[in-house]
Amino acid sequence: MSEFFYITGNDGMASLIEPWCAMLSAQRPEQEFQLSLAGSSTAIMALAADACLLAPMSRAPWAQELAAFRNVKGYLPSGIQVGWCGHGPRAGAKTPPAIWLHRDNPLAGLSMAQLAAVFSSGSPQGDITCWSQLGLGGAWLHRRIHLYGLRDDGKYASAFRRAHLANRPFPRHYEPLPDRRAVLDAVAADPFSLGAVGWFNAAAFGDGVRVLPLGQHEGDFFMPDAEAVQAGNYPLGSAVTLWFDLPPGGVPEPRLAAFLQLVLSDVGQQAVAAQSSSPEGYLPLNPAMLHAQRQRLQQLIDGRGKQ
Template sequence: MFRSLFRVLAVCGLSSVAVAQSGIPAYTPTPVTVPNTASYLTRDGKIQIVGNDGWEDMMAKFDALFIQTHPGFKRELLPVMKGSSVAIPALQTGVSAMAPMARAMWEDDRFAFNRLRGYDPVDIHIGYAAFGPRDGRKSPPGIYVNAKNPIGGLTIEQVRQILTEGAKGGSITRWSQLGLKGPWAKRAIHIYGLDEGSGGTLAFRSQFLEDRTFARTYEALPKAADIGEAIADDPYGIALMGFFDASKLPSVRPLPVATTPGTPFLLPTYENVSNENVAFPAYLHVYIDREPGKPLDPFVKEYIRMLLSESGQAIIASQRDTDEGYVPLSPDKIGTELSKLD
């Protein structure tokens, strides 16, 4: 088995170091065909997959792995990596076999898909979209403060109490409520973030803030750079940031967050992300079109089975030192994602 895996990894430009962790199923290819009637075929019969541009290198390796492990497969694969914003519309209209994305689907895309199809796309997690902090490269969405702020960290519930209205235990509006002394003791917490109606902000609020309304003092700024500058200039500020490289702003630092009271405050380092031991996991998503009660397209099922195998996860592991910094899925989550294919 491992000799076969090493040959596959060599084809994909990987080394044996990238072999995925134990507990991840080995990939046993199953023959599959795609009928000429498949809507995602181009005019010349290629299988089109439209998705996130950051996946380009990884998709090339996935496609090479699929072709290598299916020697009798007659179709060519055509990845069209133009960005997450076009992935769901392409899936919705049937011109893409699946929608690979480095962020969660936004609500307007979900609404449009559901209005046309009568159901939501199925969301498969195959890994994580980032880790950090990394100098010169993005970190996943999280909470940031001024570097002078002495606070050691927050729990996720405290984050909700600061950022939103109606949180359990009441709102936290002053630094003294978090035990800070000195000049912070009498100061209000200044909250910064992106437009409350932006797709990324709405997605974060839905996933991690129990979909509650943002606090009245939440100050929305146009761009991530504006938020970073505001925190750098404001020792009493706190910010909700999306994917962001804070290394250019030495006056800003990411704040460790604990998932529950009494557990450690943790940053989204590679180890913590790979074990999904983080408050705000940012997944690599593959959305698929599956009508409830009907079987999944055989090609789509086989391809995603490959992504969730040790061979597919090894390809994701190869992205660690790239600009994207993708991370394989925690092994104990693989079974849950595979079950979505049945």
């Protein structure tokens, strides 16, 4: 008798989900998968409605999605990270979330503390509003930093603010624009600006802008290339996470546990690595992170882990 396993989530992850499903079907012939991959915005809502067993996402859930799940269930969903999404810039592929600047701007990079002081108001270390505060001279010496980004409407900009700016507000001189293309257009026309956007095919945009290297510590900066993203060194890297409903004190049902174990197995991670050159640019976990996620999953299966 067939046993249906419903998966709802990210629309770019079929190249990962389908091989994993085929592997598990070979082990469990009674297992039949039903995929509805229409976008990450469908994932948590479907999970809250008991419309799926697994919800894959290539971004962190937005605050309103988690709040809606909690309102229905009384607790938050659980997730296991299984890889990374995006690296670049690469021709024909999306660059991960990044800070962009004019190609002629000489800034070498920003620490995350500096980034927060630039893009938010009320930093404990003091706000950074002028290029001279970042050590730039010449044409930038007496100029203020112009900021462009997306609207603070509960989506990317709001998630960026909560995750990286300590939930502080954007400063008054932050200019919200309607889409990512508009942000990069503004940055390309303004040498004194920085722009914050999510995934974007920058190679198709042209060479008027460049990605700003970032790091946790000043002077130790990383581009969002494959090596830095996989190592967890690029601060805005996007995790690929499989979300599921696990009540407090509960354990994953056997078919869910089997799927997650397969994804974290060597062969499951090889399926991720096989997509590293795809437009989505999926990357497997590095050995240390893989070990940590395997341990966490086993703790959940044993009833010893925190959701």
